[in-house]
Amino acid sequence: MVESKSQLQALAETARVAARALAKASPAAKSETLRLAAQKLSDKWKTLEAANQTDLAAAEAAGLSQAKLDRLKLTPKIQSDLLQGLLQVADMPDPIGEIEDLQIRPNGLQVGRMRIPLGSIGFIYESRPNATIEASALTLKAGNSILLRGGKEAWNSNRALVDLLQESLLEAGLPKEAIQLVPTTERSAILELCHLSGLLDLIIPRGGKELIQLVQGEARMPVLAHAEGINHLYVDAGADLESAVAIAVNGKAQRPSTCNSLEKVLVHAAEAKKFLPRLEAAMSAAKVELRGDERTRNFISIKTATEEDWSSEYLDLILTVKVVDSLDQALEHIARYGSNHTEAICTNDYGHSMRFLREVDASLVLVNASPRFNDGFQLGLGAEIGISTSKFHAYGAMGLRELTTTKWIALGKGQVRD
């Protein structure tokens, strides 16, 4: 770990050169790299575990919470998930070079769009070392080079994983600079990465709110970032209440720490009397604390919600509930307090389902389903590198295609312009 101003720049330059090689790499060489990496992940598991042990021991000594230690640990379950993930991405159709919308113009010129990589990507993430493999596999398949900046706690694990990925690249005949680890865990490296415009084509930050805001504020190149998920479920008049309760419980309690968890429930006044006691019973069984506006307290006795509650992402077993008089009121509330992440309606009204789908501005809008489905695997992407809450380039779950772009191509036989 050395002071790294010019070192980081030099690294990014090699990543840029590698990106040009990757853009024309054969699908076979990219898939072969991923299969080799899977093989090595098996063969070298003992070495990886040893590196991970070093990180775990240091983290424990530094007094990290049990939750953080759990996130850091490479378990046999994680090994098997990573293996499966690598082979799955290896087997996915290669997106690069695909030609879309090819049409023949009146002058005989054939024009279309060819899918191409974005270039070189900076990936800034926090402690889970699995992300090192997952992000590298996806960016490589999409023909991009990646510069990884992982968490300090995972330094040895990440180093060992990147060594394995680089060996795989070389054996498959690709430049090892396609996947590189930033050789310092100094916080200043994040700022430096953000300022390497012209060398990095994109930055993807994955982690807490603070990290993401830092990167968004500093970056001089495009950022694919996901903001918090202040996600609502609106229970319409006439909705299936049993299903609504099940969706609310699944949304809130299945894995409360994730950004696609449910944070608020809006219920139509016509259903409040029947729905709220059922919701309270189910949430109580799931150990969820309810808070509500004044009108909810006519039906159940729960804590009063404050203004702050409506704009909070708890990521915890807390849920805020409100009674509304109409779909319009629900839409208004969501437009005001939602964070463009995940919004759901329970309804049996065709017109209301159509209006909700059309009018709600969120990266995923659901009808009669749990917000927990906002996840690349659940949506059928095969793999995911994050969920974008910005509309530019990609909105919502991002897979292979979102790590690419298209250029125009024109196939002529001597055409000139009149």
Added chain:
Amino acid sequence: MVESKSQLQALAETARVAARALAKASPAAKSETLRLAAQKLSDKWKTLEAANQTDLAAAEAAGLSQAKLDRLKLTPKIQSDLLQGLLQVADMPDPIGEIEDLQIRPNGLQVGRMRIPLGSIGFIYESRPNATIEASALTLKAGNSILLRGGKEAWNSNRALVDLLQESLLEAGLPKEAIQLVPTTERSAILELCHLSGLLDLIIPRGGKELIQLVQGEARMPVLAHAEGINHLYVDAGADLESAVAIAVNGKAQRPSTCNSLEKVLVHAAEAKKFLPRLEAAMSAAKVELRGDERTRNFISIKTATEEDWSSEYLDLILTVKVVDSLDQALEHIARYGSNHTEAICTNDYGHSMRFLREVDASLVLVNASPRFNDGFQLGLGAEIGISTSKFHAYGAMGLRELTTTKWIALGKGQVRD
């Protein structure tokens, strides 16, 4: 024209409110607005001409060049082009609400992507008042609101055109704030627009290099900008030389002031002796000055090209020529000096055409056709708002689709996550 710090902010806030209304506006209301605008453009032509005369008189008094006066003038030809453009955009299929890639997941959940507007767009442009109509029509059709900041010289013309567009909006039942003109021509308004992140979702600058660099440096939101076009034609060994000369002349001389004009020709050594004298004759007839590297001067006597020539966009009747030994050398030169705009090859070699298409990083890559085809109309977009040389979100000619994005939708019947 008043001091405008908070005024501009207030304006952008109304644009943002209008964007929400437009996102759910019916296709019929948007098309109706454009048809009404076409009608008014006919009915009120005398008023528009009078406003334009005021601008022209002031510009003449201020000593503007004839070229600039020409760009400023609203002629009957421009009127007819604008009319046709408005009706054409009105008749295009409405992209908003289209659902793509709808698939059924194993749990029965139907997931897909719905096309939605980007939101509110800042459009900063220079003197041509036609752009006021063209940009407004396209952004409206795509369901976005627009805040226009035109050139100082066109103030009265733009004001009259925006009045007409706002009347059309109101008559079609849409908010007039969907299309607004920044009420000041102070240069500081550009910087202010660039800092209205959270209120404007996108900025599109259209104009000279200086304007675009200013906006790219200052904007705190995404920018769709086009850089200069340092465009090459590579004439391969075995290419049809007659066609190559025709493409070069069309590329260079048909309209030299445009960003899709040809600036450089690279010729394979095997063809230099036959090709260069023919090129010289044709270019001389077209009044084009040739400059070349040392090797070209073995065949024709032209001025020596300097290092600066290779990285210059002339936008003028000047062309630089170089002899190369291979396709690889041509690709290397283009990667080094090209500006990712428009690159062409003349070849009869199948493998070379495929490699050129695949390996050249430019917004349009052509085989055996003139670079002048890099234009939304020529590529079949129906309308164009610019040519992006950034790969993010849109690369190359941008039409209706590039002014939109997609959100995910999920249609369930009570699904929850395991």
